[in-house]
Amino acid sequence: MNRPADEMAIAVRLRGSADEMPQPPDVGLRERFAARLRDVASRPDLVPIEFNGSQIAARRGGTLLGAALKSRTRLMHLCGARTLCATCRVRVSAGAENLAPMSPLERLSLRYHLSFSSRTRLACQARVAGPVTVESVFPLCGELSE
């Protein structure tokens, strides 16, 4: 066990070496995040969504996945909304026109996972602009059959 004076010296040395480490390049992430927050905050109105037969609400401009998680709907999202896993896939039965158009990345992910239906969307990417009715393609977490 180190004496307190030794530990203090180690802490000072570590802090000094951390300060000397190269900083990651600023790619404007902070500004883009702040702009996104301002954009969402400027549209605080909620949009009704029917998710697997339950009524939930989403912020206009927010994603289906965000709305599901906020309402404690346990939709799978293994890759953390990076368009890699497609476990957040939902089938849109009504109001598809109220979702933001599919991005090339979302389209690529769905094709990679052999989902070719225009009614299938990634909940982590689909942004809501109006009422929509969706159903998850995979069972919700905690609802797996035995």
Ligand code: FES
């Ligand atoms: S959470 Fe993985 S693709 Fe949506």
